[in-house]
Amino acid sequence: MPSSTLASATTEAPAPPAARASGFWADTLHRVVRNRAAVTGGIVVAIFVVVAALAPILSPYDPLKGGLSNRLRAPSTTHWLGTDELGRDVLSRVLYGARITAQIQVAAVGLALVLGTALGLAAGYVRGSVDQTIMRLMDILMAFPGIFLALAIIAALGTGLSNVIIATGIFLVPQFARVVRASILTLREMEFVQAARALGRGDVAIVFRYLLPNSLAPIIVQTSLRMATVLLTASGLSFLGLGVQPPSPEWGAMLSNARSYMITAPHVALMPGLAIAVVVLGFNLLGDGLRDSLDPRLRE
């Protein structure tokens, strides 16, 4: 980024042939590692994953147990981040919150990834009326701006962890469908695909051996960026009281409770919000960095 373009032009120019000789994956990895945003984001995400996995070991206290005699304590040596309105340890709750967050992210993005990729593939490959129908359906979903679609789904299904996953997952389906469709539409006209077809390759082989593998870069980028979107949307729902319900230490739900004590105990609200911001920033950095290093054509 800040390194001068002149210097990078002279030092990097001979690099690609040498890197390519070491293989596609090594070359790709090389480009990702050289991207500062991707590395920074990757480190943040890695820490988040470790915290989510090891929350029971890392947490000094039970995230759900407290004591009213111990309520709204300021940060101290016994409670590093203080205690909340029920005397529960804020640090333990934030650490366990990573777990719930990761669970929502993986399930919701997974749902959107599978559904969106399938729909995008069908639309881009079959085209015609199938494409028209699928894309109009996506237009309808996208007519509800931002969190409204998730709210509508919650209104119909009710609150709770699994409904948050469904709501935020469906909310993201159009994003994946559009990216995959666009990629397929470009790829299917390319010579290597035309050649495969001329050689008598069937539709299944063309889709799974040629089109999907070559669409991986935009899909991976979307996956990282949408992990960030899911976290913002899901914690927003919980903050509104329409997502994951207390006493669960979900970060949005924690903030929602902490609101009432903002003036007397602002430390309770500080950490869950900071946790959301840092993890979202991590996924955004990773996604941006991956976009720049994996697929320079997609650069904004």
Add this chain to the structure above:
Amino acid sequence: MIAYVTRRLLLLVPVLLGVSIGSFALLHLVPGDPAQILAGQEATEEVLTRIRHEHGLDRPLPIQYAVYLGNAVQGNLGISIQSRQPVATLIAQRFPFTLRLAFLAILVSAALGVVAGVVAATRRNSMLDLAALLGSLVGISLPIFWLGLLMMLVFSVRLQWFPAGGSGTAAHLVLPALVLGAASSGVIARMTRASMLEVLRQDYVRTARAKGLREQIVIYRHALKNAMIPILTVFGLEFGYNLGGAVLTETVFSLPGIGRLIVEGIFARDYPVVQGAMLVVATTFVAVNLLTDIAYALFDPRIRYD
């Protein structure tokens, strides 16, 4: 151009029909008997039968939908279960507030985002550029509700510059508009930077410089004017997302907007209100997007639509 607008308007029809089916379906997707939901838990069988008949719930679904759509087109969105007022009246009371908030937020993000984007693009790869890029990414990543709480704590509780919540005066809208505009300004800054970098490479910018124009004039009169065209589309989209973000902002600052109306409606299981408000928000968003696209086509005659 006329053909383009006509085609876009025609494409709008299936989307709006879909949106109306979606909001109609809401009441029927909820587990349980719609009549029971409308009448409340303690309703007797006679009341339920009467409700079913009054709301046409005893008729086939397609007919119910046709009636719902016919009423909606005429501005009749049903009666709120909770307040017994027409849903259209409730929306008319609340929606202008949200629109004003979203509009103010766009002004904030336009001011912050375009300036940051231009500065970043004209000083590419400098520390300022890096700061603008990082700043905009942070803006996009901050949860609106947390930023709102923090701003409230600092500017309302500690410094007491602005009221902590509620509405009525212009001062009540400052913090919410700043909070809501923060995320969009990140998006707009990134878009402005990318668009400016693209334009600054063009021949006419080189020509402008070569004929000795001052750098300020080259940047603002030649480059920015052309770079603004794609940014315009983002304004339209961001306005829509601000409607979505307003749900959270209104909750943080206790503002009487349509977002609050929907959230309170979901809590109270007041489905006519939720259905009506969703329909109005989605229609507005779709209309704003259409207007932005038409403006885009007007401003950039190079683009041909076929």
